[in-house]
Amino acid sequence: MTTLRLPGLVDVHVHTRDPGQTHKETWASATAAALAGGFTTVLAMPNTRPAVTDATTLATALEAARTGARCDYALYLGGTATNGTAAAALAPRTAGMKLYLNHTFGDLRLPDLDTWWAHLAAWPAAPPLVVHAEGPALAAVLLMAEWLDRPIHICHVSRADEIRLIARARHRGIAVTCEVAPHHLFLDETALARLGRRGEVRPVLADPSDRAALWEHLDVIDCFATDHAPHTSAEKDGDDPPPGFPGLETALPLLLTAVHDGSLTLEGLVGRLSTNPRRIFGLPKSDAVVEVDPDEEWTIAAADLQTACDWTPFEGRVVRGRVHRVEVRGTTVYADGKVLAMTGSGNHLREDHT
Amino acid sequence: MTTLRLPGLVDVHVHTRDPGQTHKETWASATAAALAGGFTTVLAMPNTRPAVTDATTLATALEAARTGARCDYALYLGGTATNGTAAAALAPRTAGMKLYLNHTFGDLRLPDLDTWWAHLAAWPAAPPLVVHAEGPALAAVLLMAEWLDRPIHICHVSRADEIRLIARARHRGIAVTCEVAPHHLFLDETALARLGRRGEVRPVLADPSDRAALWEHLDVIDCFATDHAPHTSAEKDGDDPPPGFPGLETALPLLLTAVHDGSLTLEGLVGRLSTNPRRIFGLPKSDAVVEVDPDEEWTIAAADLQTACDWTPFEGRVVRGRVHRVEVRGTTVYADGKVLAMTGSGNHLREDHT
Numbered sequence: 001m002t003t004l005r006l007p008g009l010v011d012v013h014v015h016t017r018d019p020g021q022t023h024k025e026t027w028a029s030a031t032a033a034a035l036a037g038g039f040t041t042v043l044a045m046p047n048t049r050p051a052v053t054d055a056t057t058l059a060t061a062l063e064a065a066r067t068g069a070r071c072d073y074a075l076y077l078g079g080t081a082t083n084g085t086a087a088a089a090l091a092p093r094t095a096g097m098k099l100y101l102n103h104t105f106g107d108l109r110l111p112d113l114d115t116w117w118a119h120l121a122a123w124p125a126a127p128p129l130v131v132h133a134e135g136p137a138l139a140a141v142l143l144m145a146e147w148l149d150r151p152i153h154i155c156h157v158s159r160a161d162e163i164r165l166i167a168r169a170r171h172r173g174i175a176v177t178c179e180v181a182p183h184h185l186f187l188d189e190t191a192l193a194r195l196g197r198r199g200e201v202r203p204v205l206a207d208p209s210d211r212a213a214l215w216e217h218l219d220v221i222d223c224f225a226t227d228h229a230p231h232t233s234a235e236k237d238g239d240d241p242p243p244g245f246p247g248l249e250t251a252l253p254l255l256l257t258a259v260h261d262g263s264l265t266l267e268g269l270v271g272r273l274s275t276n277p278r279r280i281f282g283l284p285k286s287d288a289v290v291e292v293d294p295d296e297e298w299t300i301a302a303a304d305l306q307t308a309c310d311w312t313p314f315e316g317r318v319v320r321g322r323v324h325r326v327e328v329r330g331t332t333v334y335a336d337g338k339v340l341a342m343t344g345s346g347n348h349l350r351e352d353h354t
Numbered sequence: 355m356t357t358l359r360l361p362g363l364v365d366v367h368v369h370t371r372d373p374g375q376t377h378k379e380t381w382a383s384a385t386a387a388a389l390a391g392g393f394t395t396v397l398a399m400p401n402t403r404p405a406v407t408d409a410t411t412l413a414t415a416l417e418a419a420r421t422g423a424r425c426d427y428a429l430y431l432g433g434t435a436t437n438g439t440a441a442a443a444l445a446p447r448t449a450g451m452k453l454y455l456n457h458t459f460g461d462l463r464l465p466d467l468d469t470w471w472a473h474l475a476a477w478p479a480a481p482p483l484v485v486h487a488e489g490p491a492l493a494a495v496l497l498m499a500e501w502l503d504r505p506i507h508i509c510h511v512s513r514a515d516e517i518r519l520i521a522r523a524r525h526r527g528i529a530v531t532c533e534v535a536p537h538h539l540f541l542d543e544t545a546l547a548r549l550g551r552r553g554e555v556r557p558v559l560a561d562p563s564d565r566a567a568l569w570e571h572l573d574v575i576d577c578f579a580t581d582h583a584p585h586t587s588a589e590k591d592g593d594d595p596p597p598g599f600p601g602l603e604t605a606l607p608l609l610l611t612a613v614h615d616g617s618l619t620l621e622g623l624v625g626r627l628s629t630n631p632r633r634i635f636g637l638p639k640s641d642a643v644v645e646v647d648p649d650e651e652w653t654i655a656a657a658d659l660q661t662a663c664d665w666t667p668f669e670g671r672v673v674r675g676r677v678h679r680v681e682v683r684g685t686t687v688y689a690d691g692k693v694l695a696m697t698g699s700g701n702h703l704r705e706d707h708t
Contacts, residue, residue: 140494
């Protein structure tokens with residue numbers, strides 16, 4: 001067995017469903033999945049119930065994280081029509097600000113361009129302001145970032161026209177960074193025949209040419225982020241399937257397979273799963289280590305995963321590269337299928353309110 | 355009776371429905387309505403049947419205009435997913451290029467940001483490239499206009515956030531011009547209780563605060579344009595009412611009423627209905643004269659209008675200011691309710707293909 005030692009990975013885009021929808025996932029189960037997937041830090045999205053939009057809801061969600069998390073974490077605040085200025089005052093306590101500029105799961109919506117502008121104007125340069133912005137919304141938010149001369153991070157870029165526009169923005173000197181989700185790199189709409197309703201995700205699985213364009217523009221992609229968005233198989237198979245895939249435990253094996261296939265370098269993998277996320281999000285250094293066997297071939301099966309989510313869009317997929325051991329602060333927190341980290345052992349990586 | 359002599363007005367946004375849907379309107383009836391409304395030049399939109407998207411369909415539509423038009427005219431070409439480069443070669447024969455960046459009446463849609471970019475890059479600086487671009491699409495197209503350093507004209511601006519963004523774009527030095535439709539200045543969503551299904555229009559009738567914002571930003575508005583978009587009352591009262599209002603014969607009286615009320619200057623009216631449209635669209639000088647009685651009070655009634663459209667959203671509205679006579683090239687073309695211009699008497703204002 002070959003053992004490759006990687007730094008602890010960072011997933012900047014995770015939905016824990018906790019508080020409020022803990023039948024889908026909890027901090028305990030999400031962070032167990034994180035460690036099993038090689039992620040020792042997760043940044044959690046604010047579309048929980050209640051949504052994290054102010055000091056009170058942030059405190060509630062942080063308490064759930066503090067007691068449940070098995071790995072390090074920080075939490076995003078969500079932008080609303082009215083919280084632009086008040087939210088900015090909370091910035092040091094957060095992973096960043098998340099703006100939902102297209103319709104997706106949850107209630108966080110911004111009604112007009114004035115509210116987008118207000119958030120972009122009010123939020124400080126750091127921590128990042130991150131946006132779900134597809135198509136015209138992406139171009140719109142790049143315009144505002146340029147006019148306001150502020151950095152912006154684009155979540156889960158999925159289409160050819162979007163990655164090209166981001167390339168142009170970067171060429172123009174706009175301080176834009178972006179992430180791409182593994183499911184947009186390894187799946188496209190041709191998978192919908194197999195996935196059926198479970199294939200609902202936002203952004204949707206795109207055209208094969210979109211998927212190809214992401215690979216062609218790897219140099220523009222700063223981070224790989226899972227957009228881990230668990231819903232139960234019963235919910236996904238129902239009449240109105242909520243959008244989202246689990247992803248924490250499949251990301252690294254899929255990307256290691258790409259390294260094996262020669263479509264990604266190991267350096268490029270580590271940069272986009274650890275170095276760049278840490279730099280962009282201003283996260284502290286970490287001594288965390290992830291030991292993987294890069295050659296081990298195995299078959300993805302939901303039954304083997306730590307997430308509370310009972311299915312995966314990658315069921316049955318043969319991948320190459322497996323996590324064997326994860327160490328954080330000198331302690332083994334995961335070893336060969338067993339999560340050893342206790343709930344509550346994760347550190348909050350932003351300012352606590354005292 | 356007071357007689358005020360205005361220059362011939364220009365409506366840069368008219369749907370003639372000819373060819374293809376002549377039960378709604380023809381070149382003959384649309385231009386009769388134009389003259390009765392004081393407009394001696396109309397620029398016609400390309401979402402006819404067939405849509406005007408290439409040399410062949412342009413020739414077909416120009417033939418309908420040549421035989422039917424009672425006033426001067428030019429025709430827009432419509433952008434499609436594939437005609438970016440070929441369309442640009444036709445530019446001198448057109449009023450301009452129209453891009454539909456939001457969903458509206460007809461088939462002309464552009465699927466992604468790459469096709470928007472291709473059109474903005476290919477179309478020359480003149481004649482204008484005009485866009486239906488609401489909300490995020492507006493911001494997106496302003497971004498592309500700025501990056502490509504090209505002028506752009508925004509159709510029927512209707513909301514507060516949009517007019518504010520255009521104001522910012524202009525302040526930044528972007529070569530953006532815009533038009534506002536009278537129905538967005540004189541109606542808002544509170545009219546929907548009265549109008550019912552007939553109130554469907556794109557952009558939709560907006561919030562009263564949006565309407566107020568348009569008046570507050572008069573300095574940003576270059577043109578008033580009717581977006582005359584006739585559908586029969588039977589169609590409007592049906593299950594799936596098509597969006598659009600007639601507007602050619604009500605625009606000037608409504609705006610003269612605003613002058614009478616002090617919310618607009620006469621100079622501001624003439625600038626936005628004649629001087630600015632002529633300058634922006636590079637139209638030839640005209641000796642056309644419109645004689646109005648600015649004090650005459652009358653009540654708008656669809657039965658009295660020249661348009662083939664048998665209803666108006668302004669039915670029963672009392673206005674102040676009436677067109678009595680219109681003269682073009684020394685000939686009286688309209689006098690007190692009678693259209694005297696023959697079909698085919700209008701001039702094409704762009705290059706003919708020979």
